Amino acid sequence: MGRSPCCSSDDANLKKGPWTPEEDEKLLDYINTHGHGNWKTLPKHAGLNRCGKSCRLRWANYLRPDIKRGRFSEEEERLIVNLHSTLGNKWSKIATYLPGRTDNEIKNFWNTHIRKKLLNMGLDPNTHKPRTDLNHLLNLTQLICAAHSALKVQADAAQLLQKLIQTLNTNQLSTITAGLMGSQKSYPYEGLINGTSSLYADEPAPVPQKFHSMSQGVIDNSWASFEGYESPDMSHKVNNSSSHTTLYIGVPLNFSSSSLFTIHIQVFSLFIFNDFLISELVSESPETATTSMNQMGDDKTNTNHYYSTMSPADTSMFQAWEKLMGDETDSSFWKDILDLTSSPSSPIQR
DNA sequence: AACGTCACCAACCGCCTCCCG
DNA sequence: CCGGGAGGCGGTTGGTGACGT
Structure with a gap:
């Protein structure tokens, strides 16, 4: 059975569009005096x-x-975000938890x-879970920008990160993450998100001591705003005695329901030991370079850290990325990133 | 300065739910 | 129980201003 529209066709001359102050005043006056009562007759x-x-x-x-x-x-x-994760697009329900905010505004x-x-x-x-398609690798582009601003990494670090992502793209990221999880769960991040799993095989997940939220971070919308992040287990590496830049991406391992932003980093769970990678790079020629994912078995913390070794900077980096990203990303974006990362203002000196 | 693009948000549209006779 | 109407809800649109080229 069809339902007549709210405003019937004979109301075609009813005004639509933005309200004028005069109309607002009339409506306010009426409701203040009489209440809204029946909206149809109001x-x-x-x-x-x-x-x-x-x-x-x-x-x-x-x-x-x-x-x-x-x-x-x-x-x-x-x-x-928290309410949406449980209620979905129930804006009016969500609005009941935010006094003074309307469902429309929240939406x-x-x-x-x-x-x-x-x-x-x-x-x-929609699901608040990691996207399973490779398009999400696009988001790692954000990491590069974020890492630059948050950590002021130098060009080689950013390039290494790009190469790592490229490597991951061709070496089944899902396999890597499944390996990190120590299982082949259909949803490998589940354990991280619900707090039952850790990248650390033999240890409880470390609790981040400090975690800047995005809006407080160096850049808005940045999930690399873990600038100042101090994991008990990782802090000893931050000030690595190596003369090389050390770049960390990630990794709070406890799910914090109060933090929207921790979730994301768990998704990728990447450790990039830049100093290590650089030392690998200088000894490897482009012709013989291979890409591999290895476990750092000699890590003193006995954790399942993974790293990637990659070929030295190659001139096809932009082409590779353009191929990966298709038409969605234009090369100037990457040039901009590398220009940024070449900035001499980096506080982390090699 | 002119034009194009993008982000934001108020408002609309149409379907759904609930309530009442 | 059923039908109809009012209100509620969520998706979408379009106007506007900011920003970039």
């Missing part, structure tokens, strides 16, 4: 040439006195901000 009584639905929406989303305007706080953002905020963040973090905004 516009007539209030002297408005609008349909009742439009009036209700205007009131609910804009004129209501308890509406909180302005930017969403970090706490609100976290709350939205808009989700679509324009949070959704993008999750995508950039390699997470499916």
